[in-house]
Amino acid sequence: MSITPMSAKQLAEKVITKENLFILDVRNTDSYVDWKVEGEKVQSINIPYFHLLDGVEAVLEQIPEGQPILVVCAKEGSSVMVAEMLAEEGREVFYLQGGMKAWSDNLRPVKIGDLNGNGELYQFVRLGKGCLSYMIVSHGEAVIIDATRMTDVYLEFARLKGAEIKHVLDTHLHADHISGGRKIAEAAGGVYWLPPKDAVDVPFEYEPLEDGKKITVGASVIEIQAIYSPGHTIGSTSFIVDHSYLLSGDILFVDSIGRPDLAGLAEDWVGDLRNTLYSRYKKLSKELVVLPAHFMVMEELNEDGSAARKLGELFKENHGLNIEDEKEFREKVTGNLPPQPNSYQEFREINLGILEKDEEEQREMEIGPNRCAIR
Amino acid sequence: MNVSKVLDAKGLACPMPIVKTKKAMAELETGEIIEIHATDKGAKNDLAAWTASGGHELIDSSEEGDVLKFWIKKG
Known part of the structure; x- marks a missing residue:
């Protein structure tokens, strides 16, 4: 044999x-x-x-x-x-x-759906680590959200789609993996967007993602609307894409919710997390399909390998959205936290542009599980 | 420390550092110490686990630049 x-x-x-x-x-x-x-x-x-x-x-x-x-x-x-x-x-x-x-490095693109005017939305599933990133393609233009370190995959995908990468967005400053956002924006000549509250004193240029900001893809056909939704980080921002999809970043997952402690401020941020999940998100259409930035367990994936669920269903089934008592919620998300991701401080520093690591060191750092959620 | 043998496993990828260490250890007497130089970062955890499971003793280890050094006493 x-x-x-x-x-x-x-x-x-x-x-x-x-x-x-x-x-x-x-x-x-x-x-x-x-x-x-x-x-x-x-x-x-x-x-x-x-x-x-x-x-x-x-x-x-x-x-x-x-x-x-x-x-x-x-x-x-x-x-x-x-x-x-x-x-x-x-x-x-x-x-x-x-x-x-x-x-750890493998990304599997899955088509999530068609958007207005021949647009398409893809989810890139990093099965090994549970990271999810996105590309919206429309009329020769592409927008990428929460890109991973494997920047070539997105560049090549956009090339095959015949799309120019115009905007690269991060929902927040990631603390569990290295963002490829800045590098892609540089390589493609696109604009890099980051929530300003997560990007204090960064040494690089970026466009501030503020509440209510609208970005369009493909001659105004598809709209991406930013919603300030703090709690995982102070700057965490969600996006409503084409009035149909809610890209929730690390705030809300299919079977769990985000953790507020990865910048060391669980007590300070738990109120924001509560407010985002139980007030801001509650006012949104239940028909929106939630597309998170992570999954934790394979059971969260659909048959096609994607992680996507209607907001209305999550309000019924996601345990983290169904803790009525505020005090109990507070205890749940600050008192019972899983171990922090490996090297999370270093991830923050790299993503802030204040720490440099070569490619092999970056790959090495990312080996291991992600621990971004509270179940 | 009285080192009986120095093994250069620099530049070798997993599994070779341990394969070579095992071979070199076979030529030592109980109580003798081998010093191993390696550059494969994976060697750190693997050598420690292998040493313990083989009844040997990892006496010391250090990192000098890219080179990992280990001292193992044969059990």
């Missing part, structure tokens, strides 16, 4: 189409426990590669026969070594090309 590479893209398709997949993750156990490939039909076990240097005979019985096995490691090298050993034992084996780093 020989071994076959599987790309992160191919793995993403298998996860979304719910193909049965058995993963042997050979990273060290701490890394596996912290973060791994997940999916409804994904079964995985962890045996660190350094326990397999003398051979795989001892673990063969833990690996099902008659179905393909995917060996996964941090970068690739160890998974190739272990995959070769399994192949020698007659197993059909794949290894994850580029390892978990490639998995």
